[in-house]
Each structure stands twice: as structure tokens, then as C-alpha cells.
Amino acid sequence: MSSATTTTTNDSTFSFESYMHQKRNSVNQALDRMVSLKEPQVIHESMRYTLLAEGKRVLPIVCIAACELVGGDESTAMPAACAAEMIHAMSLIHDDLPCMDNDDLRRGKATNHKVFGESIAILAGDALLALAFEHIATIGVLPCKTVRIVGELAKAIGSEGVVAGQVMDILLTGVPGVVLEQLEYIHLHKTALLLEASAVMGAILGGGSDEEVEYLRTFARSTGLLFQVMDDILDVTKSSEQLGKTAGKDLMVGKTTYPKLIGLDKSREFAEKLNREAKEPLSHFDTEKAAPLVSLVNYILNRQH
Amino acid sequence: MSSATTTTTNDSTFSFESYMHQKRNSVNQALDRMVSLKEPQVIHESMRYTLLAEGKRVLPIVCIAACELVGGDESTAMPAACAAEMIHAMSLIHDDLPCMDNDDLRRGKATNHKVFGESIAILAGDALLALAFEHIATIGVLPCKTVRIVGELAKAIGSEGVVAGQVMDILLTGVPGVVLEQLEYIHLHKTALLLEASAVMGAILGGGSDEEVEYLRTFARSTGLLFQVMDDILDVTKSSEQLGKTAGKDLMVGKTTYPKLIGLDKSREFAEKLNREAKEPLSHFDTEKAAPLVSLVNYILNRQH
Numbered sequence: 001m002s003s004a005t006t007t008t009t010n011d012s013t014f015s016f017e018s019y020m021h022q023k024r025n026s027v028n029q030a031l032d033r034m035v036s037l038k039e040p041q042v043i044h045e046s047m048r049y050t051l052l053a054e055g056k057r058v059l060p061i062v063c064i065a066a067c068e069l070v071g072g073d074e075s076t077a078m079p080a081a082c083a084a085e086m087i088h089a090m091s092l093i094h095d096d097l098p099c100m101d102n103d104d105l106r107r108g109k110a111t112n113h114k115v116f117g118e119s120i121a122i123l124a125g126d127a128l129l130a131l132a133f134e135h136i137a138t139i140g141v142l143p144c145k146t147v148r149i150v151g152e153l154a155k156a157i158g159s160e161g162v163v164a165g166q167v168m169d170i171l172l173t174g175v176p177g178v179v180l181e182q183l184e185y186i187h188l189h190k191t192a193l194l195l196e197a198s199a200v201m202g203a204i205l206g207g208g209s210d211e212e213v214e215y216l217r218t219f220a221r222s223t224g225l226l227f228q229v230m231d232d233i234l235d236v237t238k239s240s241e242q243l244g245k246t247a248g249k250d251l252m253v254g255k256t257t258y259p260k261l262i263g264l265d266k267s268r269e270f271a272e273k274l275n276r277e278a279k280e281p282l283s284h285f286d287t288e289k290a291a292p293l294v295s296l297v298n299y300i301l302n303r304q305h
Numbered sequence: 306m307s308s309a310t311t312t313t314t315n316d317s318t319f320s321f322e323s324y325m326h327q328k329r330n331s332v333n334q335a336l337d338r339m340v341s342l343k344e345p346q347v348i349h350e351s352m353r354y355t356l357l358a359e360g361k362r363v364l365p366i367v368c369i370a371a372c373e374l375v376g377g378d379e380s381t382a383m384p385a386a387c388a389a390e391m392i393h394a395m396s397l398i399h400d401d402l403p404c405m406d407n408d409d410l411r412r413g414k415a416t417n418h419k420v421f422g423e424s425i426a427i428l429a430g431d432a433l434l435a436l437a438f439e440h441i442a443t444i445g446v447l448p449c450k451t452v453r454i455v456g457e458l459a460k461a462i463g464s465e466g467v468v469a470g471q472v473m474d475i476l477l478t479g480v481p482g483v484v485l486e487q488l489e490y491i492h493l494h495k496t497a498l499l500l501e502a503s504a505v506m507g508a509i510l511g512g513g514s515d516e517e518v519e520y521l522r523t524f525a526r527s528t529g530l531l532f533q534v535m536d537d538i539l540d541v542t543k544s545s546e547q548l549g550k551t552a553g554k555d556l557m558v559g560k561t562t563y564p565k566l567i568g569l570d571k572s573r574e575f576a577e578k579l580n581r582e583a584k585e586p587l588s589h590f591d592t593e594k595a596a597p598l599v600s601l602v603n604y605i606l607n608r609q610h
Binding site for chain 2 (some may be wrong): 038040044047067090094097099100112116117118119120122123124125126127129130131132133134136137138142143144146147148150151153155158159160161163164166167168170171200262
């Protein structure tokens with residue numbers, strides 16, 4: 001397996017770290033521009049607090065990398081890439097609320113509702129959701145592409161997407177006898193579908209063929225599941241300090257995890273299987289051009305926090 | 306002023322009551338189809354509970370009537386009409402939450418979070434917001450029209466639209482010395498902008514010229530403000546039984562209203578001025594075709610609950 005940070009292709013060495021660093025900077029600058037401090041200030045402060053907080057930016061980077069892989073460029077994908085990050089921020093804000101996961105801390109910082117109060121936090125989530133679509137409507141591409149993207153993103157978020165995952169997570173927390181199929185449903189819906197939409201939006205915007213769009217859909221679905229399986233593994237193998245959040249919290253609050261259901265060894269095997277499944281559809285593209293996404297999925301398998 | 310229920314034009318009599326009845330039925334049937342009882346059932350039950358509850362359906366009817374006024378038909382406008390009603394339902398669900406207006410009853414029925422719990426209620430709102438855009442993406446019109454509609458709706462909802470209105474409402478509740486300008490800001494953002502988006506979406510879908518779209522925008526903005534001024538008036542002049550909700554509640558919880566700021570007589574004068582301002586842009590259309598919207602704005606001025 002190639003290293004997570006450097007992929008050697010036929011005639012060049014791709015540096016994943018510098019790629020991630022550059023993309024993360026571009027995304028952060030775009031997010032900062034897209035949500036400026038307008039009136040009413042408090043709601044924009046609340047939106048920016050979570051949206052601009054330190055983060056991996058996996059969703060927007062996958063969107064941009066998918067766009068570039070099929071021949072598009074960063075700037076074309078940027079509004080959709082940032083839209084995906086806005087949805088992600090919205091789901092974090094709403095998930096952290098007292099009536100949901102009741103989290104006071106996220107990445108070592110007070111959660112949105114602890115700083116701005118519950119009502120502003122809920123409204124900041126609502127506004128980020130709306131803003132995501134507002135920015136997608138401004139993409140200067142063929143309108144038929146924009147319409148496809150709106151459909152993809154909306155479906156990924158709604159009552160058969162992220163919301164469905166969160167509902168099942170709530171319903172099954174603390175319930176004994178949760179089975180593998182239910183756990184996969186939660187991870188697929190809460191995480192993988194939004195990553196899938198990010199990749200698909202990037203591929204559509206970059207002018208990818210239907211076949212290329214579907215390859216990237218498959219890649220992203222497996223990568224999203226892998227991300228969650230690794231989250232489950234790290235939750236039981238790392239300290240709170242290493243993770244920047246409370247270790248062992250999933251088990252403590254009665255959430256089912258892969259290690260709990262199938263043990264640590266089998267969870268690691270499953271993660272490696274998902275890593276291979278994520279990379280398979282990328283083999284249909286030029287090796288050098290696919291390096292960013294191959295490196296990303298390796299990085300997710302090997303991440304330590 | 307013509308009656309709220311019957312408008313006599315040159316060669317026919319338009320029955321507003323039968324128009325409203327027919328449109329309300331079509332909208333209710335479409336909403337029922339658009340949010341069916343899929344898995345996870347509880348979230349779809351929660352979404353349907355508020356979305357299909359008895360309501361005036363002013364937003365979707367304005368959307369359809371605007372579409373028809375510029376030469377389009379009901380079916381073309383229906384996805385956008387229902388999308389507007391989904392956003393309305395979302396804002397009702399989130400506004401009623403304990404951390405917001407903390408309402409246990411709406412139109413005599415328990416509010417969404419009292420039946421389904423806060424977490425499901427918040428998620429039902431999120432899902433309705435996403436579903437609104439999903440349905441708009443399915444409209445079979447020129448994609449460039451769909452993209453304009455997505456932009457109009459998203460802007461009306463977000464941090465400079467409905468959310469901005471709700472934020473100011475929260476910030477100014479219980480604060481002494483609220484001035485007319487602030488009250489108008491709340492009403493404009495919480496109510497009028499979504500009515501404006503509904504009319505504009507209908508006009509775009511119906512193939513209206515830019516001039517026609519702007520006439521309908523002006524109509525809807527004044528109509529939306531009128532709706533809220535009448536709400537303020539009814540809050541102090543009617544009993545809870547007549548309204549189907551707690552009369553005098555606005556004042557009780559420290560919200561500023563038009564009668565409180567300028568008195569009941571001046572509030573009624575202002576309502577009549579808004580009624581005239583709403584009808585003025587309609588005078589640029591064929592009288593007979595404009596009858597539904599003229600009747601609607603008269604109905605809003607004369608409504609008793």
C-alpha cells in the first residue's frame with residue numbers, strides 16, 4: 001500500500017501534504033468570503049464560528065479533486081465544495097444540541113449553542129443549509145449541470161440522507177442488540193452520502209461523463225464508510241488528548257460501533273477492504289491525475305486522529 | 306373596495322371562495338404525494354404532521370396564481386408552490402421550539418416537538434428545507450429558470466431572509482423601545498420575503514417577463530407585510546376562540562406589534578395603505594386574470610382569524 005503522504009507515479013512524485021495544504025487554504029479563503037459579517041451580526045458570527053473552525057475539509061477537497069480528475073478546475077468546483085462544507089457545519093451544529101448529542105466541546109472549543117445559545121445555533125444551521133443552495137445557484141456553468149447538483153445535494157441531506165442517518169442514530173442509541181446492517185445504515189447516511197454528493201457534484205461540474213460520475217460516486221461512498229469505521233476504531237484506541245475530543249464517548253453514551261460489534265481486528269480488516277473498494281473505481285482514471293484521491297483514501301485509513 | 310369573496314369583472318364574476326377551495330385541494334394532494342410515509346417512518350410522520358395540518362396555503366396559492374397570471378398553468382408551478390409551503394412548515398416547527406417561542410399549541414393542535422420530541426422536530430425542519438430544493442430540482446422547465454428559482458428561494462430563507470427576521474424577533478422580544486423600523490424589519494423578513502419568493506417563482510415558471518416578475522414581487526412584498534399587520538391587529542381585537550390560538554400572546558411575551566406602537570386606528574389605516582400598494586402593480590395585468598390575487602389581498606385585509 002502506498003504511503004498516505006507521498007504517491008510515486010510513473011514520472012513524478014505527488015505530495016499529498018502540500019496538495020491538502022493548498023486546497024485547504026483555498027477553501028478556507030472562499031468560505032471566509034462567502035459568509036461575511038453582515039447584519040444581523042450575531043447570526044453571521046454563529047455561522048462563521050463553526051464553518052471557519054479548524055477542520056479537515058475532506059468534503060470540499062473531494063469535490064475539487066473529483067472536478068480536477070475529470071478535467072475541470074478548482075474555481076469551477078469551489079461554490080459546490082463550500083456548499084458541502086456548509087451542510088457539514090449545519091449538521092455539526094444541530095447534532096451537538098442538548099436535545100441531540102448534547103456536546104459542550106468540539107475539537108477542544110465550546111460548541112455553537114454554548115457560545116451563541118440554542119435558538120441562534122438552530123437558526124445558524126438553517127441559514128447555512130439555505131446558503132449552500134444560494135451559492136450553488138451562482139455557479140457559472142450550464143444551468144442543466146446546476147439543476148443536477150441541486151438535486152444531488154438536496155437528496156443527500158434530507159429525510160433519506162443525512163437526516164435519516166441522524167434519526168436512526170438517535171433511535172438506536174442505548175438500544176441493545178443493534179446489528180451490523182443498522183450500524184452501516186447510520187454511517188452510510190450520516191457521513192457517506194454527503195461525501196458521495198461532494199464527489200458527484202465535482203465530477204458533474206468538471207464535465208465528467210456519466211460513467212466517470214458513477215466511478216466517483218462509488219469511490220466516495222466507500223471512502224465515507226471508511227472514514228466512519230476509522231472514527232469508531234480511533235474512539236477506542238486513542239486517548240482524548242490524541243483525538244482532541246472525548247475518547248470512548250461513543251460507547252459511554254450507548255452508541256454501537258464497529259469494534260463493539262465485530263472486534264478491533266475485524267474492524268481493521270473491514271477498513272482495509274473499504275480502502276481497496278474505494279480505490280478500485282479510481283483505477284479507471286489516469287494514475288497521475290488520480291493521485292490526490294488515492295492518497296486521500298490512504299490518509300483516511302492511516303489517520304491517527 | 307371590492308368584496309373579499311367575489312370580484313365582478315367586465316364580463317364574468319370570479320368566485321374567490323371556490324378558487325381558494327380548488328387550489329387548496331390541489332396543493333394538499335400534491336403535498337401528500339411529495340412527502341409519503343417512507344422509512345424512517347418517524348421523521349416522515351413528523352414532517353407530514355405539520356406540513357399537512359390545516360392551513361391557509363397562502364404561499365402556494367400565490368405561487369400558482371402568479372404563474373397563471375403570466376400565462377403558465379397550475380402543474381408547472383406546483384413543485385415550487387409546495388416547496389414554499391415546506392419552508393413555511395419548517396419555520397413553524399423551528400419557531401415553536403422551547404428555545405424559540407416555546408409554543409405547545411398551534412391551531413389548537415399540539416406543536417411538532419410536543420408530539421415527536423425536540424430532536425425529531427429539529428430534524429423534520431431540516432429535512433423539509435432540503436426537500437423543498439429537491440422538488441424544485443425536478444421541475445421540468447428550462448434549467449435556467451430552475452436555477453433562478455433556487456437562488457430566489459434560498460436567499461429568501463437564509464441569514465438575510467426568514468432567519469434574519471427570526472433572529473431580530475428573538476433579540477428584540479422583551480426589549481423596551483423597539484421602533485417602527487425594527488418591527489417592519491421583522492415582519493418583512495419573517496413573512497414578506499417568503500411570500501415574495503413564492504410570487505416570483507410562480508412568475509418565472511409561468512414565463513413572465515422581467516417587468517411582470519417585478520410587478521409580482523412588489524405585490525407580494527406589500528401583501529406579506531399586510532398579512533403581518535393584520536395578525537398584529539387580530540391579536541388584540543379577537544378572542545383566543547376566534548383565532549384558534551392564544552389571543553394577546555404577542556404582548557404577553559413582550560413582542561412589539563403595530564397596535565402597540567401606533568395604535569389600532571393607525572394600524573388599520575396602514576393595513577389599508579398596504580392593501581392599495583399591493584393591488585397597484587396588479588393593475589398592469591388584465592383585470593379578469595388578476596382577479597384571484599386582487600381578491601386574495603382583499604381577503605387578507607378583511608380576514609377575521
